[in-house]
Amino acid sequence: MGYIIEVEELISMSKLEDVRICDCRYKLGSPEVGGKEYEKEHITGAVYFDLEKDLSGQVEEHGGRHPLPNLVQFKNKLESYGITNDTILVAYDGGEGSFASRFVWLLSYIGHQNVYILNGGYQAWKDGWYPSDSNIPEYKQAEYRLHIHEPILASYEKVKEFSEKRPDDVVLIDSRETKRFLGIVELIDKKAGHIPGAINKVWTNVLDGGYFxxxxxxxxxxxxxxxxxxxxxxxxxxxxASPNYIALKEAGFTNVKVYVGSFSDWISYPDNPIG
Structure with a gap:
């Protein structure tokens, strides 16, 4: 079984005792929207993970706009939701695919074995007229142990080495829209362009209407x-970048990493060249 499950599979899974559904809805530029949507309505029994408060850490000089969270704090969050290393986790967002994919990648990074993304997100759930409510569930405090899986994280140093030496056995993929990759348009970061040596595979191309x-x-x-x-x-x-990670794994690629700092980290070093 891969990372992606359908609504019907979640219905079957939800009958199991140790399953936790994780709402990861978020709206870039409007950070309060996701939490408010969760409070208004969510899949019955779901718990909420905020992109910036839970799935990312504090922004500093380097590390990018959504660096890794403090893993001890993240571990505490999991435990507060009654999540153990054996809990089956199913993440969803509004159907964008990116926020739930970030959750799946992050859980894979801390060594979680059974973590999945709901194909189509909350919209697919609603389209099937499946149960949702506004009740905030409470779960018994659990114990979680981190088992960091370093092979799926690419460090800044690794990317820097690639950009300088361009080894034949490494491929660097920029997941942003082509206009940002080419430096034609940039409304978010202070510099435009891409990391030298990267190729462009736009993340939205692995999805169709919110479905992988x-x-x-x-x-x-x-x-x-x-x-x-x-x-x-x-x-x-x-x-x-996370949906591309999921898509590559689903397509059968085995040695895939995410450069979490990404372009916003790359340009935080003023001497780094831009392609």
């Missing part, structure tokens, strides 16, 4: 990239 493409279609999306390469994906701040 089927495996054969995902393979075509990344056609031309050899399966034996080390693949590093990045975006502006490490969030929209």
């Amino acid at each position: 493409l089927k495996r054969d279609e995902l393979k075509k999306t990344f056609e031309g990239i050899s399966g034996d390469k080390e693949i590093i994906v990045y975006c502006g701040s490490g969030v929209t």
Whole structure:
């Protein structure tokens, strides 16, 4: 089983005792919207994870706009929701795919074995007329142990080395829209362009109406990239790179990493060149 599950599969899973549904809805530029949407209505029994408060850390000089969270604090959050290392986790967002994918990647990074993304997000759930409510569930405090899985995280130093040496066995993928990759448009970061040596695979191309493409279609999306390469994906701040991470794994690529700091971290070093 991969990372992606359908609504019908979640219905079957929800009958199991140790399952936790995780609401990751968020709106960039309007940070309070996701939490308010959760308070208004969510999948019955779901708990809420905020992109900036829970799935990201404090912004500093380096590290990008959505750096890794403090993992001890994140561990405490999981425990407060009654989540253990054996809990089956299913994340959803509004259907964008990026925020739930960030959750899935982050849980994979801390070593969680059973974590999935709901294909189509909350919209798919609502379209099926499945139960939702505004009740905020309470769960018994649990114990969680971190088992950091370093192979799926690409450090700044690793990306810097790639950009300077361009090894044949590494592929660097920029997940942003093409106009940002080419430096034609940039409304968020202080500099425009991309990390030298990167290729462009826009993250929205792995989705269709909020649903991830089927495996054969995902393979075509990344056609031309050899399966034996080390693949590093990045975006502006490490969030929209996550759907590409999920898609690459679903397509059968095994050695995939996320550069969490992404372009916003890269340009925080003034001497770094821009492509």
